[in-house]
Amino acid sequence: MLRDVHLLDIPALLGLAKKYNDEVASVGLFVAGLDYELAATNMMGSLNNPNAFAKVVVSGTQVVGFAWGVLVNPVPWSMYTAADLLMFYILPEHRRSLHGYQLLKSYKAWAESSLCDEIRISTASGIKTDIANSMFKRLGFTEFGMVYHIKK
Secondary structure, three states, rough: OOOEEHHHHHHHHHHHHHHHHHHHHHHHOOOOOOOHHHHHHHHHHHOOOOOOEEEEEEEEEEEEEEEEEEEEEOOOOOOOOOOEEEEEEEHHHHHHOOOOHHHHHHHHHHHHHHHEEEEEEOOOOOOOOOHHHHHHOOOOOOOOOOOOOOOO
16 A cells, blocks of 8 residues: 555654665665664655655555655756655565555656656665666656766
8 A cells, every 4th residue: 555654654664764774785785874863854854745755655554665755956057846756665575566666656646746847766776776777667767867976
């Protein structure tokens, strides 16, 4: 089941954030620090915010995935608006189901209804990019640019 995030989901979302970080670290990819207080504050700021997208996927009684996006003005000299999906994560044992597809389809619908100029999505974490890219393409996204980083 797909639904909006509510305040009582925050502990489950923090647990998913930890699992996300652990998964990224286990394959030797870039891992950001995990500040639980900051994460909870940011998540609360997204609740009931028309410029934010925050949804969870629930299987039975367990939150098994989430997506978190925002509207941004990425070009400093323009009111050009982009929808950016900041985080998208599904527990490994729930991948290859419709959960991820439903989350992304919902994000795309939200972004389209916001009348933004561009809808962006990425696999910057490096987790299962082949599967994610295939799903992105099925939803009408096209590859654009690259992400480079220096691991410090």
